[in-house]
Amino acid sequence: xxxxxxxxxxxxxxxxxxxxxxxxxxxxxxxxxxxxxxxxxxxxxxxxxxxxxxxxxxxxxxxxxxxxxxxxxxxxxxxxxxxxxxxxxxxxxxxxxxxxxxxxxxxxxxxxxxxxxxxxxxxxxxxxxxxxxxxxxxxxxxxxxxxxxxxxxxxxxxxxxxxxxxxxxxxxxxxxxxxxxxxxxxxxxxxxxxxxxxxxxxxxxxxxxxxxxxxxxxxxxxxxxxxxxxxxxxxxxxxxxxxxxxxxxxxxxxxxxxxxxxxxxxxxxxxxxxxxxxxxxxxx
Numbered sequence: 092x093x094x095x096x097x098x099x100x101x102x103x104x105x106x107x108x109x110x111x112x113x114x115x116x117x118x119x120x121x122x123x124x125x126x127x128x129x130x131x132x133x134x135x136x137x138x139x140x141x142x143x144x145x146x147x148x149x150x151x152x153x154x155x156x157x158x159x160x161x162x163x164x165x166x167x168x169x170x171x172x173x174x175x176x177x178x179x180x181x182x183x184x185x186x187x188x189x190x191x192x193x194x195x196x197x198x199x200x201x202x203x204x205x206x207x208x209x210x211x212x213x214x215x216x217x218x219x220x221x222x223x224x225x226x227x228x229x230x231x232x233x234x235x236x237x238x239x240x241x242x243x244x245x246x247x248x249x250x251x252x253x254x255x256x257x258x259x260x261x262x263x264x265x266x267x268x269x270x271x272x273x274x275x276x277x278x279x280x281x282x283x284x285x286x287x288x289x290x291x292x293x294x295x296x297x298x299x300x301x302x303x304x305x306x307x308x309x310x311x312x313x314x315x316x317x318x319x320x321x322x323x324x325x326x327x328x329x330x331x332x333x334x335x336x337x338x339x340x341x342x343x344x345x346x347x348x349x350x351x352x353x354x355x356x357x358x359x360x361x362x363x364x365x366x367x368x369x370x371x372x373x374x375x
Contacts, residue, residue: 096172097169097170097172097201097202097203098125098168098169098170098171098172098173098174098175098202099169099174099175099202099203099204099205100169100174100175100176100177100193100194100197100202100203100204100205101120101124101174101175101176101177101205101206101207102176102177102183102184102185102190102194102204102205102206102207103117103120103121103176103177103178103184103207103209104117104178104182104183104184104207104208104209104210104211105117105135105138105178105179105180105181105182105209105210106138106181106182106210106286107181107182107210107211107212107215107285107286108181108284108285108286108287108290109286109287110138110141110142112209112210112286113138113142113209113210114207114208114209116207117207117209118142118144120176120207121139121142121144121146121176121178122144122145123174124149124174124175124176125149125168125173125174125175126149126150126151126165126168126173126174126175126176127139127146127149127150127151127175127176127177127178128151128153128161128165128175128176128177128178128190128193129150129151129152129153129177129178129179129180130153130154130178130179130180130188131152131154131180132150132152134180135150135178135180136150151164151165151175153165153177153190153193154189155189158189158192158193162192162193162196165193166196166197166200166202169197169200169202170200176207177190177193177194181210181212182210182211182212182213183208183209183210183211183213186211186212186213186229186231187231187232187257210286212257212285212314213229213255213314215285215286216255216280216282216285216314216316217255217316219282219292220280220282220292220294220316221280221292221294222253222278222279222280222316222317222318223253223318223319224253224255224316226251226252226253226319227252227253227254227255227316228250228252228253228254228255229255230243230247230254230255230256231256231257232256232257232258232259233256233258233266235262237265240266240269241269241273241338242338244266244269244270244273244274245273245334245335245338245339247270247273247274247317248273248274248320248335248355248356249355250319251319251320252319253316253317253318253319254316254317254319255314255315255316255317256314256315256317257312257313257314257315258312258313258315259311259312259313260283260308260309260310260311260312260313263281263304263309263313264301264304266315267279267297267300267301267304268301270297270317271297271298271301272330272331272334273331273334273335274297274317274320275297275320275327275331276296276297276298277296277297277317277318277320278294278295278296278297278317278318279294279295279296279297279300279315279316279317279318280292280293280294280315280316281293281294281300281309281313281314281315281316282313282314282315282316283309283310283311283312283313283314284311285314293307327356327358329366332352332356332358332363332366333366333370335348335352335355335356336348336349336352336363336366336367336370337370339351339352340367340370340371345364345367345368345371346364348363348367349361349363349364349367
């Protein structure tokens with residue numbers, strides 16, 4: 092049934108692990124809104140049942156693979172005066188999440204957006220990491236393709252803040268080796284099972300954590316926090332410098348690549364230039 096006024100969207104945070112981590116306001120909002128756009132209707136239905144929220148006929152499947160199709164449908168409901176909530180399977184929507192597409196379209200159409208804050212894997216991980224985060228850069232998930240991931244990791248050397256990533260355990264070992272090779276032996280915190288019974292925070296220098304994980308198998312998705320670089324504390328090996336050169340020579344040329352890497356590593360550019368010449372001569 093069509094209503095008189097244009098509806099609004101509520102961006103609702105839900106638990107990231109422990110089902111009790113939901114706010115009173117989130118529960119009330121989920122009860123009051125007309126529709127709930129959710130990543131997985133089964134997960135949201137389970138959450139609603141746990142908190143005695145009647146979601147029958149209210150759930151709309153909305154995720155990365157159907158967002159293009161569903162946005163006009165949701166926009167139509169809003170124009171008809173219905174209020175819509177958006178949730179993910181866990182945490183705060185729009186953080187490394189396709190929900191931003193819906194919010195952007197809604198804002199462009201003068202739809203009111205309401206924030207219903209609560210749990211977030213990002214902030215929860217920061218709070219227990221022990222990593223300096225007075226300033227930080229959040230990158231979400233890095234590219235899956237190895238060559239693109241290495242290129243992205245190399246670019247992190249220029250970032251002067253601590254870095255926060257999401258990653259899957261299946262790619263973790265390769266990522267840690269790349270971080271060590273390209274960024275140096277920084278302090279790192281890897282957090283898994285946030286707010287759950289087996290919550291774990293694996294901390295230490297990158298080389299120490301790599302050794303720990305050789306004997307330990309992790310499951311699920313992880314939050315990784317990498318402490319900001321202090322160039323005076325980082326010792327770059329020739330192997331690391333050569334790896335940086337390989338990624339930059341073709342686009343920057345020997346002279347400019349040497350100068351840029353010198354800025355990152357605080358190693359004299361003439362020494363890097365010699366390594367670049369030798370690398371170029373070898374054809375590697």
